[in-house]
Amino acid sequence: SQTIHQWPATLVQPVGSPLSLECTVEGTSNPNLYWYRQAAGRGLQLLFYSVGIGQISSEVPQNLSASRPQDRQFILSSKKLLLSDSGFYLCAWSVRRVAGAEAFFGQGTRLTVV
Amino acid sequence: KNQVEQSPQSLIILEGKNCTLQCNYTVSPFSNLRWYKQDTGRGPVSLTIMTFSENTKSNGRYTATLDADTKQSSLHITASQLSDSASYICVVSDESGGYNKLIFGAGTRLAVHP
Numbered sequence: 001s002q003t004i005h006q007w008p009a010t011l012v013q014p015v016g017s018p019l020s021l022e023c024t025v026e027g028t029s030n031p032n033l034y035w036y037r038q039a040a041g042r043g044l045q046l047l048f049y050s051v052g053i054g055q056i057s058s059e060v061p062q063n064l065s066a067s068r069p070q071d072r073q074f075i076l077s078s079k080k081l082l083l084s085d086s087g088f089y090l091c092a093w094s095v096r097r098v099a100g101a102e103a104f105f106g107q108g109t110r111l112t113v114v
Numbered sequence: 115k116n117q118v119e120q121s122p123q124s125l126i127i128l129e130g131k132n133c134t135l136q137c138n139y140t141v142s143p144f145s146n147l148r149w150y151k152q153d154t155g156r157g158p159v160s161l162t163i164m165t166f167s168e169n170t171k172s173n174g175r176y177t178a179t180l181d182a183d184t185k186q187s188s189l190h191i192t193a194s195q196l197s198d199s200a201s202y203i204c205v206v207s208d209e210s211g212g213y214n215k216l217i218f219g220a221g222t223r224l225a226v227h228p
Contacts, residue, residue, distance in 0.1 A: 006157075
């Protein structure tokens with residue numbers, strides 16, 4: 001069966017420090033991968049999606065970047081965190097090129113920038 | 115602008131009672147509509163997925179309806195249980211770009227009291 005791992009679960013970082021959140025998927029190949037952010041009281045917002053190794057697309061301009069060094073690994077990074085980067089970050093995957101494919105989410109990372 | 119609006123923002127019901135949550139969307143193009151359940155601090159879990167040709171879909175005590183003409187959907191929960199306490203999120207998918215572009219509503223926070 002397919003599983004998605006996301007870590008760490010919680011993170012407190014000072015302003016200006018770097019960030020690296022990692023997400024890995026098991027039990028599937030060539031997945032579409034996604035990073036979402038959820039601000040308090042708001043819906044999830046798509047930050048990045050990837051349809052293959054090294055292929056990253058961004059939905060919104062921001063202080064963050066993403067990379068996909070391996071087929072089932074998706075990394076969210078920042079060189080210098082801002083207070084506004086605080087939020088709940090979720091990684092997700094779906095089967096590529098299948099209409100109505102289910103999107104499976106990780107357990108999320110609660111990031112607090114202080 | 116593509117939007118997904120949900121109502122009510124929050125809801126309190128007694129255990130055993132039924133409730134209906136509403137979703138209006140303006141997303142275009144439209145591929146399918148999904149309802150997710152999200153426990154606090156966890157990733158969303160899918161309840162139902164409906165294409166524009168489907169009017170209703172059930173998953174246990176959860177029944178979703180879709181009116182693609184008026185761009186409205188509802189999620190009906192019957193015989194509520196304490197474990198139903200969570201946020202329920204309406205999500206519209208645009209897959210015209212070859213990936214799941216999920217547009218999330220802000221959710222309805224449901225509290226089931228004994």
